Amino acid sequence: MKYKKQKGSKAERELVERFWDRNFAAIRVAGSGVSKYPCPDVLASNGSLSFAVESKSYSGDYVHLTREQILQLLEFSQKFGAVPVVGVRFAKDEWHFFDMAKIRSTKGENFKVTRKIAEEDGKTLDKIIESYRKAQEN
Amino acid sequence: MKYKKQKGSKAERELVERFWDRNFAAIRVAGSGVSKYPCPDVLASNGSLSFAVESKSYSGDYVHLTREQILQLLEFSQKFGAVPVVGVRFAKDEWHFFDMAKIRSTKGENFKVTRKIAEEDGKTLDKIIESYRKAQEN
Numbered sequence: 001m002k003y004k005k006q007k008g009s010k011a012e013r014e015l016v017e018r019f020w021d022r023n024f025a026a027i028r029v030a031g032s033g034v035s036k037y038p039c040p041d042v043l044a045s046n047g048s049l050s051f052a053v054e055s056k057s058y059s060g061d062y063v064h065l066t067r068e069q070i071l072q073l074l075e076f077s078q079k080f081g082a083v084p085v086v087g088v089r090f091a092k093d094e095w096h097f098f099d100m101a102k103i104r105s106t107k108g109e110n111f112k113v114t115r116k117i118a119e120e121d122g123k124t125l126d127k128i129i130e131s132y133r134k135a136q137e138n
Numbered sequence: 139m140k141y142k143k144q145k146g147s148k149a150e151r152e153l154v155e156r157f158w159d160r161n162f163a164a165i166r167v168a169g170s171g172v173s174k175y176p177c178p179d180v181l182a183s184n185g186s187l188s189f190a191v192e193s194k195s196y197s198g199d200y201v202h203l204t205r206e207q208i209l210q211l212l213e214f215s216q217k218f219g220a221v222p223v224v225g226v227r228f229a230k231d232e233w234h235f236f237d238m239a240k241i242r243s244t245k246g247e248n249f250k251v252t253r254k255i256a257e258e259d260g261k262t263l264d265k266i267i268e269s270y271r272k273a274q275e276n
Binding site: 009013016017020023024025026027028029030031032035037038039040043045046047048050076078079080081082 | 147151154155158161162163164165166167168169170173175176177178181183184185186188214216217218219220
């Protein structure tokens with residue numbers, strides 16, 4: 001469990017770095033998962049566009065978010081004024097991002113992403129930033 | 139050192155709680171002070187107003203921020219789009235907040251707050267939120 005958590009933190013630090021590379025100020029959230037308040041794993045903002053990221057990185061075949069985790073991400077993001085996204089990374093693969101439109105379209109109560117779905121339906125970090133930048137302009 | 143850090147975390151958790159009580163989504167930042175990127179201790183936003191807080195809580199007679207800590211708080215806040223503030227708390231006292239106008243007015247390169255200065259010149263959380271709300275409206 002501890003090892004898994006450390007791996008998760010490492011992945012989150014890499015994600016934070018990628019946001020900084022793209023001119024976003026980004027941080028890892030402390031106590032995510034144990035805090036009594038809803039909170040994401042990573043927060044990033046460039047002053048006009050903010051993202052709240054629930055990050056999942058595993059070496060297995062799929063990642064899985066409970067309905068409760070999704071609702072908490074939504075609750076936090078709505079109050080904070082951030083775009084809620086789920087960031088998924090399998091082992092050394094690239095990050096794949098899913099926004100709420102995609103997550104809500106799943107039939108089940110939980111959100112499950114296989115490696116195949118991540119590669120086919122997920123967006124890269126650049127794509128997800130780009131799509132919300134455009135949405136702001138319109 | 140570890141004990142000091144734990145006390146700091148406890149104070150930060152209480153601060154996070156106060157922001158939630160005031161309808162702000164707030165989080166503690168992980169790895170503050172060790173991250174290679176500048177970052178505050180606490181981040182809070184209600185969607186239209188965001189605060190990046192460098193928090194200092196001690197049982198001694200004064201708290202002290204280095205010039206480097208202040209510059210990093212400014213750098214982060216500017217990029218993230220948050221109001222930079224320093225939150226100071228002595229032992230079980232109330233929190234006292236200082237914004238950059240106040241911090242820059244100090245003569246030295248470092249920012250030192252005694253208990254007396256905190257009580258006389260610091261703002262309560264409600265006051266500091268209120269003053270930036272008003273600034274936004276104008």
